[in-house]
Amino acid sequence: MNNTLDTIMNHRSIRKFKDEKLTKEQIHTIVKAAQQASTSSYIMAYTIVGITDEDIKMKLSEVSGQPYVKDNGHLFVFCADLNRINQQATSELQEKMQASIESTEKFIVATVDTALAAQNAVIAAESMGLGVCYLGSLRNNISRVNDILELPEHVIPLFGLALGYPDEQPEKKPRLPxxxxxxxxxxxxxxxxxxxxxxxxxxxxxxxxxxxxxxxxxxxxxxxIRKYSKTIRMDVTQFVKDKKLNKR
Ligand SMILES: Cc1cc2nc3c(=O)[nH]c(=O)nc-3n(C[C@H](O)[C@H](O)[C@H](O)COP(=O)(O)O)c2cc1C
Known part of the structure; x- marks a missing residue:
């Protein structure tokens, strides 16, 4: 074992944090680590929105129904982002790229890129003695999160990440053999x-x-089987299409 493996093998989600904010330096270190993840064709198809406004945190916490969305040391929202490359093109070239940007293939590229960046952020944070919890619960109302964060076309919020100093010590959760x-x-x-x-x-x-x-x-x-016997968040399908992603 080495320090990196120790960090990875000691992972457990933390849902109760001490009342201590991360410093700007800590936040920037974590984001830089996220950015260093491998990225498909060098596209870097994600945006990380850091939430410092308590009112926005409260609204996001209401969407999730989970108190640790507001009670933490910092909150990130990881967004898949194919807007940036569009922005760089003239309207003529945008038209040329439309079919590609709206494809399922590029949707996969953007979601995978975002998840890789997020997991790098997690390992970095945990190596710094912080705890984390991913927050898929933000998709309980994905349109509302989209509106709160004022996300443009071709950008969707995938999940949140709550971080902070752990105020609980849960056992490690077993994994499949x-x-x-x-x-x-x-x-x-x-x-x-x-x-x-x-x-x-x-x-x-x-x-x-x-x-x-x-x-x-x-x-x-x-x-x-219990979870998958009922559907949830079925509005996400149409939401993604309305954002002009995964359409063809
Ligand atoms: C993309 C993603 C979304 C998640 N969303 C939530 C969530 O909304 N709320 C929560 O409490 N945990 C959430 N989790 C944490 C998982 O429940 C947790 O990782 C899993 O049960 C394994 O437990 P462990 O992380 O403690 O090992 C999420 C994890 C991932 C990867």
């Missing part, structure tokens, strides 16, 4: 896989039963 997520050469869709996931379900049941807070009786399989 390595050979369930790592297959060699071809996809291993066999009975063995299912039995390994069944074993993991039993391990997770013990974890949920024995952890310090929020104990419950649950398994990974039951949790996933």
């Amino acid at each position: 390595l050979d369930v997520v790592y297959h060699e050469n071809t996809y291993a869709n066999d009975e063995q896989q299912r039995s390994k996931i069944n074993d993991f379900d039993q391990q997770l049941k013990e974890y949920y039963k024995n952890r310090k807070t929020n104990t419950r009786i649950d398994t990974w399989s039951e949790q996933m």
Whole structure:
């Protein structure tokens, strides 16, 4: 192990932060680390919006329904951004690029780029002794977040990231067995896989039963099937198309 691996392997989401703001220097270090992530064709198809206005934080917290969206050391909103390259072109060239910018392929490029930058930010923050929590909950009302942040065409808010000094020490959450997520050469869709996931379900049941807070009786399989048996945030599909992304 080394320090980088220690940081990565010690990850757990933090949802309770001390009342201490990050300094501008800390914020800039984290953003610079995000920027150093690999990026498809050098496009850097993301914008990170840092929220320093308490009123905006409050509004975003209302969208998410989660108190740690406002009670933290800093809040980022990670946006997939194909607006920037459009801005650089004349209207004639914009027309030429339209089909490409609106394609599913470029939508994938932008969302992957954004996620890579975000995870670099997470590792940087955790290496600095900070805790983080990703916030997909901002998509509970994606149009509202879009309006609050005044995002232009071709830019969508993907998720938030709350950061700060941890005021809780949750246990590490178990992960699926390595050979369930790592297959060699071809996809291993066999009975063995299912039995390994069944074993993991039993391990997770013990974890949920024995952890310090929020104990419950649950398994990974039951949790996933329960979640995916109902649709949520179906407005996101139309929202993305209205922002002129993932249209063709
Ligand atoms: C893109 C993304 C969105 C997430 N959204 C939320 C969220 O809205 N609220 C929350 O409490 N946790 C959120 N999480 C955190 C996950 O629940 C958490 O990473 C997962 O349960 C594993 O737990 P761990 O991070 O403590 O290991 C999100 C994680 C990711 C990657």
